Amino acid sequence: MTHEEDAKHLLRNAADKYDAAPPPVAELLRSGKRAKKRRNLMMVTGTVVAVAAVAMGGFVLRPVTGSGALPVADTTQTQPPEDGASVLERIKGLTGKDVGDALGLELMATGSAPCDAAFVEFDDPPGDGNGMGFCLEGVTDDPRVERLVGGQIAGRLPVDVPNVVGLRLEDAEAIVRESDLHASVLLDGRAFPPGSGGCPITPDAVVTRQDPVGGQLPSGGMPFYMTLYVDSGVSFEDCPETRPGPVVVAHLRDSTPKDASRLAQEYLNFPGVDGAGADRSEITVTLFTEPDVTEQELATIMERLQDEPGVEEVFQVEVKDL
Amino acid sequence: VSVVAADDRRLTADDDYSAYVAARWSTLIRAARLLGCSADEAEDVVQAALVKCYVSWSKVSTAGDRDGYVYKVLLNTRRSLLRKAGSAQLVGKAQQLEPSSGSDDYDAVDLTESVERALRSLTPTARQVVVLRFFVDLSEKQTADALGVATGTVKSRLSRALAQLSKDPHLADVPGWSTR
Numbered sequence: 001m002t003h004e005e006d007a008k009h010l011l012r013n014a015a016d017k018y019d020a021a022p023p024p025v026a027e028l029l030r031s032g033k034r035a036k037k038r039r040n041l042m043m044v045t046g047t048v049v050a051v052a053a054v055a056m057g058g059f060v061l062r063p064v065t066g067s068g069a070l071p072v073a074d075t076t077q078t079q080p081p082e083d084g085a086s087v088l089e090r091i092k093g094l095t096g097k098d099v100g101d102a103l104g105l106e107l108m109a110t111g112s113a114p115c116d117a118a119f120v121e122f123d124d125p126p127g128d129g130n131g132m133g134f135c136l137e138g139v140t141d142d143p144r145v146e147r148l149v150g151g152q153i154a155g156r157l158p159v160d161v162p163n164v165v166g167l168r169l170e171d172a173e174a175i176v177r178e179s180d181l182h183a184s185v186l187l188d189g190r191a192f193p194p195g196s197g198g199c200p201i202t203p204d205a206v207v208t209r210q211d212p213v214g215g216q217l218p219s220g221g222m223p224f225y226m227t228l229y230v231d232s233g234v235s236f237e238d239c240p241e242t243r244p245g246p247v248v249v250a251h252l253r254d255s256t257p258k259d260a261s262r263l264a265q266e267y268l269n270f271p272g273v274d275g276a277g278a279d280r281s282e283i284t285v286t287l288f289t290e291p292d293v294t295e296q297e298l299a300t301i302m303e304r305l306q307d308e309p310g311v312e313e314v315f316q317v318e319v320k321d322l
Numbered sequence: 323v324s325v326v327a328a329d330d331r332r333l334t335a336d337d338d339y340s341a342y343v344a345a346r347w348s349t350l351i352r353a354a355r356l357l358g359c360s361a362d363e364a365e366d367v368v369q370a371a372l373v374k375c376y377v378s379w380s381k382v383s384t385a386g387d388r389d390g391y392v393y394k395v396l397l398n399t400r401r402s403l404l405r406k407a408g409s410a411q412l413v414g415k416a417q418q419l420e421p422s423s424g425s426d427d428y429d430a431v432d433l434t435e436s437v438e439r440a441l442r443s444l445t446p447t448a449r450q451v452v453v454l455r456f457f458v459d460l461s462e463k464q465t466a467d468a469l470g471v472a473t474g475t476v477k478s479r480l481s482r483a484l485a486q487l488s489k490d491p492h493l494a495d496v497p498g499w500s501t502r
Binding site: 003004006007008010011012013014015016017018019020021022023024025027028029031032033035036251253312313315 | 336339340343344347348351352353355356361364365369372373374375376377379433434436437438445447452453456457459474475478479480484487488493496499
């Protein structure tokens, strides 16, 4: 037998000794139906809230894509767009107006939001497009929430829209930290590049920044983004960056986001990670590099990373052309 | 007529869901145990995951890889529950061995305990890969999808995990397990 077959026998024999009670099918059906009703109710509530908010004079809806799987028209962008509308305009075949029409809202393209504003997008489980209902359930009554938009573009786009807007950053962080949901906090009103919004950032991370980085690779090449995915199990196939190219991933064990931040600072001259005081856990640091970085440069980075304290695994993935 | 049709669809979906739960329940529970849950935690995690799956059953049932989807939800649910309860507390509870009752089950208990200890020595991610691939018998692609990593990552983690397990002292005396 191969070693793998040995392992299969071993695990099955060991697991056979665990008792498993009969499946509580009826109870699961009851609970599932209750959960489904609750979700549907929340979705209806969200729509009503959104429409009512617009009817009361309207506020700025700053759309941010929520799905990592969305196709994008422009895969060469090197800077995040200045406002959310431009994100949507760059989604293939759709414009901000399309989305606004689908939502029944007047979409207003604006400049940057105030620096102390933050969006919170909830998605649990990540990527399934059901985050909005959970968000409303979790934070509708939160006094820190100034304004709230919920809605899904039914039948048009598998995306969430920003669920909560107008929060101060620390409030957004606190809500995420206190919630039991997968969520990401989008800072400073800056829209994410298409295809990155759906990453399942966990509350441990609290804040993730996907800022353009001005540093240099050891070889002199220019890096692109540094992202922290804390205990998130991000798939790059599900969550591609906007451009194709090689990506270096370092997996850290028993580390904090601050540890990861130090690595990022050292390798990418990244300015640091705000609010990254989570407990020690497994962290994946993703170093997006220039598409034309050479194999030799990558090898150098990976070699150096492998020697860093706490780094358990370093590997390279290729972001495919979308 | 439309109401009847909707009811029929609901009936079919519920039947489909019930059949899936009945068929997979035992494996899901045991997988959760191998992932480090105590008996109670395993039931809680699996039930919570299955309730989530019910809510999105139309999506689950039409997914190309239903098992992969369900295990993805299971892992996410466990992660959330661990976070909620405090990892240390749950991990501590999960370490307790709870073998099934049996008359002369000492060998089996030894094996289970040895495997648990060996699995515990793996990193959480390595443990997940080993359990999904070797116990649940998901393919490498399914495992990769469930964990949200690339297939190459699954291969490399499996390779390292197997190498580590082959040297694990807890498994040294397990019959049929060759240390290489």
